[in-house]
Amino acid sequence: MTDSRPEWAPAAINLDQPSSARVWDYFLGGSHNFEVDRRVAEQAIAFKPDMPDLARQVRMFLQRAVRTAAAAGIDQYIDIGAGVPTMGPVHETARETVPGARVVYVDHDPVAVAHGEVILADDPGAVFIQADARSPQAILDHPEVRALIDFDRPVAVLLCSLLHFVSAADDPAALVKTLQAAMAPGSHLIVQHASNDGQSGDVVKMLQMWNTNSPEPMYWRTHDEIEALLDGFTILEPGVVQVQLWRPDAEEQARAEQDHDRYASYAAVGVKPGSTTG
Numbered sequence: 001m002t003d004s005r006p007e008w009a010p011a012a013i014n015l016d017q018p019s020s021a022r023v024w025d026y027f028l029g030g031s032h033n034f035e036v037d038r039r040v041a042e043q044a045i046a047f048k049p050d051m052p053d054l055a056r057q058v059r060m061f062l063q064r065a066v067r068t069a070a071a072a073g074i075d076q077y078i079d080i081g082a083g084v085p086t087m088g089p090v091h092e093t094a095r096e097t098v099p100g101a102r103v104v105y106v107d108h109d110p111v112a113v114a115h116g117e118v119i120l121a122d123d124p125g126a127v128f129i130q131a132d133a134r135s136p137q138a139i140l141d142h143p144e145v146r147a148l149i150d151f152d153r154p155v156a157v158l159l160c161s162l163l164h165f166v167s168a169a170d171d172p173a174a175l176v177k178t179l180q181a182a183m184a185p186g187s188h189l190i191v192q193h194a195s196n197d198g199q200s201g202d203v204v205k206m207l208q209m210w211n212t213n214s215p216e217p218m219y220w221r222t223h224d225e226i227e228a229l230l231d232g233f234t235i236l237e238p239g240v241v242q243v244q245l246w247r248p249d250a251e252e253q254a255r256a257e258q259d260h261d262r263y264a265s266y267a268a269v270g271v272k273p274g275s276t277t278g
């Protein structure tokens with residue numbers, strides 16, 4: 001049985017199909033999800049009980065990486081595969097350090113877009129556009145992106161929990177290269193990617209369950225495959241590491257080390273080399 005359609009749900013969406021944006025929202029404790037999303041999310045939790053914790057770890061990495069970019073003076077951000085922009089999103093985090101930071105959110109999910117448009121309606125420095133990450137040049141050429149982002153100056157591009165939805169046939173490396181070509185020297189690429197390294201049989205079953213139930217199949221990759229996606233960027237310390245081990249806050253450090261192999265999800269930040277112009 002499907003939910004009755006809430007007021008904020010766009011008419012075009014199919015309430016019988018789960019979406020990764022809304023399942024992720026459920027893991028993060030948000031309210032922009034439907035019965036079908038919650039059912040798939042609970043099935044995933046049955047296989048891997050720490051899925052909600054992983055979603056929170058990814059969000060905390062995103063925030064630490066954005067603070068790193070902001071500390072380097074970056075005042076413009078493009079968050080691709082942003083999901084529902086709640087629970088400490090990029091514009092709030094960046095503006096803690098750079099009050100005037102401008103942010104473009106991109107997602108193909110109509111619920112993420114609809115909710116993002118409401119949240120950002122009175123914010124001239126942030127916008128949410130609906131686009132497919134697999135057409136990165138269309139994102140770069142989008143009029144709202146061009147209005148907000150100056151590609152002659154460093155920009156931070158976020159691909160968090162996004163590239164594992166891009167198949168080998170859709171060429172994630174080419175996707176990154178297209179973005180890289182548009183980024184000025186000093187720009188940051190912020191990546192988090194699910195991995196099949198060391199995954200248990202149960203977790204592999206969870207992936208099969210997701211790929212059977214969802215129109216958005218996932219393609220987990222190894223550490224080395226993920227590192228190769230950052231080719232041409234100078235990877236900041238500590239490198240391509242488990243998401244919770246990327247520069248954890250002092251209070252998170254002990255737990256992060258204890259949870260060393262828990263998530264099989266890698267994170268990294270790359271900087272485009274060359275002299276900066278901005």
Ligand SMILES: C[S@@+](CC[C@H](N)C(=O)[O-])C[C@H]1O[C@@H](n2cnc3c(N)ncnc32)[C@H](O)[C@@H]1O
Pocket residue numbers: 019020021022024058059062080081082083084106107108109112131132133134159160161162165216
């Ligand atoms: C797991 S959520 C991650 C949300 C957020 N980036 C984070 O890390 O917390 C993945 C998001 O990627 C979006 N997505 C997946 N494939 C996409 C594509 N081809 N183009 C644009 N967005 C996509 C989904 O709609 C979803 O919102």
